[in-house]
Amino acid sequence: MSELSISGRAAIVGLGATEFSKNSGRTEVRLAMEATLQALNDAGIDPAEVDGFSSYSMDKVPEYEIARLLGAKNVRFFSQVPHGGGAACGPVLHAAMAVATGIARTVVVYRAMNERSWYRFGNGNYGFGSSPLFENVNYGWYMPYGFHTPAAWVGMFARRYMHTYGATSEDFGRVAVAARDFAATNPAAFFYQKPITLAEHQASRWICEPLHLLDCCQESDGAVAMVITSVERARDMKIRPVIVKGAAQGSSDGQQIMTSYYRDDITGLPEMGLVARQLWQQSGLAPQDIQTAVIYDHFTPFVLPQLEEFGFAERGAAKEFVRAGHHARGGRLPINTHGGQLGEAYIHGMNGIAEAVRQVRGTAVNQVGQVRNVLVTAGTGVPTSALILGQEK
Amino acid sequence: MAEPSWMDSARALVGKEYGRVYAWDKVNAPMIRQWCEIMGVDASPYLVEGVVHAPEAMLQVWCMEGFTLNNYPPGSTTENPYEVLKLMEAQGLASVVAVNSELQFSRAVREGERLYYTTRLDTISPEKTTALGTGYFVTLVMRYFSEIASGDQEVGQLLFRVFKFKPTQAAAPSAPASAPAKPKRPAPGISDDTRFFWEGARAGQLRIQRCTACGTLRHPPGPVCPQCHSFEWDAVTASGRGTVYSFVVMHYPEVPPFEHPNPIALIELEEGTRLITQLVGVAPGDARIGQKVQVEFHTYDGDLVLPQFRPVPDAN
Known part of the structure; x- marks a missing residue:
């Protein structure tokens, strides 16, 4: 590891979250504040001490309002990472860089949205206009045909992946069944005590062939926040620090937002491959050093190529991985032990980072034995990010 | 007051x-x-x-x-x-x-x-x-x-x-309270970099942007060649023949004015570029990767002309 590595420089020392629901019944600012104050309380840090913030796009709660309500006096660092769910791990990277370089000392990363009750990302109506702004021109290749939902955009990759490698809808279903199994024993999950069978997955209605309803994550209201500080400072704190061992972003050849259909091959996720290579290099770890992972699951099909990009399975062989149940409870690499976004809630990936923190602390409801290192990935199909969190040696 | x-x-x-x-x-x-x-x-x-x-x-x-x-x-x-x-x-x-x-x-x-x-x-x-x-x-x-x-x-x-x-002004819009407009297809944003494509569609031509410096064909179009960074380009008219590279069949949500199920395909053109389009003349369940298709043009809402693709028999 080079001296300049981000690995081992920053730690997550506070975690907070609201309940997850379909209708929070309160404002997003309030959700953000509930989660943030809980995270600061968890860390034992005075809210006035916060001097940095990072979140990611689509979040409508500005850091200056959180800062104002916290009574933060000297805020020296703020960033918002683009590309929605793909950015989920980005704020932790930004926060880690800020504390590693002394730019800031106490950084809050957060996500607070009434996604279900206020927006609904999958409704097909986005208000793109016909002016020559790039976004209008770009989505102009898709919207006039009614090709306008995330499920459809993912489905286009999924169909080619199935065709190329022989993966089936049932393989996608195995991802959903395992997630719902973990959700069933997680009281914080929306689908607590509601497991599903593979037959139920197969019988669920089409959203967009090849995706069934049960291949799609939920839409949720809720907030998650974390506090990040330097490892040196974390060592003096009461709470067991969760070390950021690797943190990376990636955007690759021919990258687009959900529609990178023009690459030579569309069965992989090269941007995630780029992130994976950085994480292994930064941390000095390898796939066998990871005890559990949070693999972004807005839609089940993209879980498979993620396992391949990180080297948990050979290219095209993730279907065998899930057929063997390696990803499920008791498996070789249990993934999404909180139930994922399919089972717990869709907080755009931030709830997955929270689960990784709990697994490292040893406090997860579906704790996977002795956990030293956890991989967390962010949204797929877009420029993305990921983390390796773990215990200090 | x-x-x-x-x-x-x-x-x-x-x-x-x-x-x-x-x-x-x-x-x-x-x-x-x-x-x-x-x-x-x-x-x-x-x-x-x-x-x-x-x-x-x-x-x-x-x-x-x-x-x-x-x-x-x-x-x-x-x-x-x-x-x-x-x-x-x-x-x-x-x-x-x-x-x-x-x-x-x-x-x-x-x-x-x-x-x-x-x-x-x-x-x-x-x-x-x-x-x-x-x-x-x-x-x-x-x-x-x-x-x-x-x-x-x-x-x-x-x-x-x-x-x-x-x-505010005499000419301000005034609409009857109960006359919702019939939903139209969203019109594409069109820029100087992409206008040739949509003008081609109106002329019944499927056009592909070509770098005049290195000859690379590209879609979606852009102002500069990703291969050689030349800003000089023109367009060629595609044969309109291609194959289904991937596809989906959209069922939900049903957003007007689109009909559902709605088959959408990623077409690989004979010339090598790909584009997203709708399939026409395909029964739900009959779409398949590798299917040969041919472009045709359909007009919506009076002035929106879209290239769409219809299966043709395999020529073997």
Whole structure:
């Protein structure tokens, strides 16, 4: 590891979250504040001490309002990472860089949205206009045909992946069944005590062939926040620090937002491959050093190529991985032990980072034995990010 | 700000209940079928023999006056539930725009039920100035009932809010309160970098951008060649032949004006570039990767020309 590595420089020392629901019944600012104050309380840090913030796009709660309500006096660092769910791990990277370089000392990363009750990302109506702004021109290749939902955009990759490698809808279903199994024993999950069978997955209605309803994550209201500080400072704190061992972003050849259909091959996720290579290099770890992972699951099909990009399975062989149940409870690499976004809630990936923190602390409801290192990935199909969190040696 | 004195008589109407407006026809299968056809909704789940019921969103339809304006069925109230709007009109607030129309449903209505609604003038806002002009938000609540011998049953309600205003300029837009525009396909954003493609479509040509420095074909188009960074380009006309590289069949959500199931494909053209398009002439379930397809052009909403692809027999 080079001296300049981000690995081992920053730690997550506070975690907070609201309940997850379909209708929070309160404002997003309030959700953000509930989660943030809980995270600061968890860390034992005075809210006035916060001097940095990072979140990611689509979040409508500005850091200056959180800062104002916290009574933060000297805020020296703020960033918002683009590309929605793909950015989920980005704020932790930004926060880690800020504390590693002394730019800031106490950084809050957060996500607070009434996604279900206020927006609904999958409704097909986005208000793109016909002016020559790039976004209008770009989505102009898709919207006039009614090709306008995330499920459809993912489905286009999924169909080619199935065709190329022989993966089936049932393989996608195995991802959903395992997630719902973990959700069933997680009281914080929306689908607590509601497991599903593979037959139920197969019988669920089409959203967009090849995706069934049960291949799609939920839409949720809720907030998650974390506090990040330097490892040196974390060592003096009461709470067991969760070390950021690797943190990376990636955007690759021919990258687009959900529609990178023009690459030579569309069965992989090269941007995630780029992130994976950085994480292994930064941390000095390898796939066998990871005890559990949070693999972004807005839609089940993209879980498979993620396992391949990180080297948990050979290219095209993730279907065998899930057929063997390696990803499920008791498996070789249990993934999404909180139930994922399919089972717990869709907080755009931030709830997955929270689960990784709990697994490292040893406090997860579906704790996977002795956990030293956890991989967390962010949204797929877009420029993305990921983390390796773990215990200090 | 003091209100004009005539507003007293308008505000005196707040809370007033207006009598029943009946439906011309009982809930019936032909109307359900026609409504579904127009809205692009599959009618079959509603027209099940013995349990025919109406889509909830149809609720307002049953009690509409029909083709002739203000022609309500016998027994309907002769009072005008919109009298407050007439009053405002008389004071120069000539324009109206519908702001909210929120339907709530208590239950589905079944074939043979006869519906009526009553109206309550719910609220009138203080004077407001918007980009359109100055006036008042007026909220009406219509409650829908089914006539039942043992006691009528509420089946749903409509909260209907309009802005009744004096336009800022004489030419300010004014729309009738109940004339929603027919949904159109979203028009693409077109820039100097992409106009050739859409102009080609209008001319019945599928065009691909070509770098004139290195000859690379590219789609989607852009201002510069990703290979050699030349800003010089022209376009070639594609043969229109290609193969299905991948595809999806969209079922949900059903967003008008699109028909569902909606087959969308990623086509790899003979020339090597790919593009997203709709498949036509393919039965749901018949689309497959590797299928040979040929472009054709279809016009929507008068001036939107889209390339779409139809399967052709394999030439072997």
